[in-house]
Amino acid sequence: MIESGSQCGDAIAAERRAATRQDRPTWNELPVLAGPAVMNLPSPADALAWRPYDESARHYDAFVEHPGFRDWIRSLESVSRSHGRPGPRLLDVGCGTGNSLAPLLGLGLDLAGCDPSPPMLGVARRKLGRQVKLTQAALPCLPKLGQFDVAWALNDVINLLLDPGHVAPAIASLAANLAPGGLVILDANTPATYSGFFAGVHTRRRSGRTYEWRGATASFSPGGLCEADLSVTDQAGATVGVRHVQRHHPAATLEAGFSHAGLQLVDVFGQDDLGRRQPRIDFSRDPKVIYVARKPQ
Numbered sequence: 207m208i209e210s211g212s213q214c215g216d217a218i219a220a221e222r223r224a225a226t227r228q229d230r231p232t233w234n235e236l237p238v239l240a241g242p243a244v245m246n247l248p249s250p251a252d253a254l255a256w257r258p259y260d261e262s263a264r265h266y267d268a269f270v271e272h273p274g275f276r277d278w279i280r281s282l283e284s285v286s287r288s289h290g291r292p293g294p295r296l297l298d299v300g301c302g303t304g305n306s307l308a309p310l311l312g313l314g315l316d317l318a319g320c321d322p323s324p325p326m327l328g329v330a331r332r333k334l335g336r337q338v339k340l341t342q343a344a345l346p347c348l349p350k351l352g353q354f355d356v357a358w359a360l361n362d363v364i365n366l367l368l369d370p371g372h373v374a375p376a377i378a379s380l381a382a383n384l385a386p387g388g389l390v391i392l393d394a395n396t397p398a399t400y401s402g403f404f405a406g407v408h409t410r411r412r413s414g415r416t417y418e419w420r421g422a423t424a425s426f427s428p429g430g431l432c433e434a435d436l437s438v439t440d441q442a443g444a445t446v447g448v449r450h451v452q453r454h455h456p457a458a459t460l461e462a463g464f465s466h467a468g469l470q471l472v473d474v475f476g477q478d479d480l481g482r483r484q485p486r487i488d489f490s491r492d493p494k495v496i497y498v499a500r501k502p503q
């Protein structure tokens with residue numbers, strides 16, 4: 207059962223409906239989903255960031271397939287252990303099709319996930335089975351989903367907050383879902399990502415489909431918005447085109463967010479393309495920086 211989270215009230219639900227295309231499948235038409243489609247998305251601006259996932263969910267996994275992904279997720283779980291996570295309950299915010307949860311199945315963890323996109327959650331449900339609780343909910347105003355020992359948001363999720371003013375409330379809503387001593391873990395894309403992969407042209411042929419990614423931002427500036435077009439053509443020649451939009455959030459914005467939420471930063475490190483920890487952070491070289499912060503006991 208995928209549940210719906212609602213905390214931000216009727217106005218937000220109305221904004222979500224207004225921001226939702228009329229011709230996409232409704233919640234009840236989706237094959238493996240059940241339950242009402244109450245949404246807590248804070249603003250139509252953020253809908254620009256999640257809508258591409260609604261529209262291309264069935265093509266997502268083949269596009270992002272990477273031999274090192276499972277190890278990346280497991281390495282971050284091991285980072286949580288090295289920082290003394292108090293227990294086994296882990297919430298994956300922006301879980302998408304479940305790739306940031308699937309590598310943790312069978313490790314004795316108590317897993318839950320949430321995402322604003324019903325089609326992404328539908329794929330996750332098929333992948334994860336019934337043992338993982340999934341909820342339709344979004345940053346920056348998560349409902350109370352439980353008391354977790356780790357709440358993480360991985361693989362671009364924080365950069366999908368297009369309003370920089372949403373970073374602090376988003377981190378606060380992750381913190382509100384933590385038990386005392388629990389950890390927030392998130393990755394943030396750096397200028398190296400936005401002037402590198404995001405701005406480039408990449409063609410991938412996978413699972414009988416052709417993916418073309420084309421950067422669409424004339425010039426990147428720190429703290430700015432970045433856009434790219436992704437088109438997917440399937441074996442029958444049908445093409446789906448979506449525009450991805452993200453915002454770069456500088457380290458100072460994130461650090462202020464952790465501090466505002468009353469969390470203590472316990473680890474910050476850069477990673478290379480394969481998710482390997484770097485000895486020191488270089489924002490112009492490392493595509494991602496990982497932040498680990500603890501809620502006081």
Ligand SMILES: C[S@@+](CC[C@H](N)C(=O)[O-])C[C@H]1O[C@@H](n2cnc3c(N)ncnc32)[C@H](O)[C@@H]1O
Nearest residue numbers: 256259300301302305306323344345360361366
């Ligand atoms: C690049 S995917 C990453 C999915 C998953 N974490 C993974 O590692 O495969 C980004 C996900 O963030 C979700 N998302 C977009 N805006 C969000 C928001 N405001 N709050 C939470 N999730 C969001 C999208 O629907 C999408 O599933």
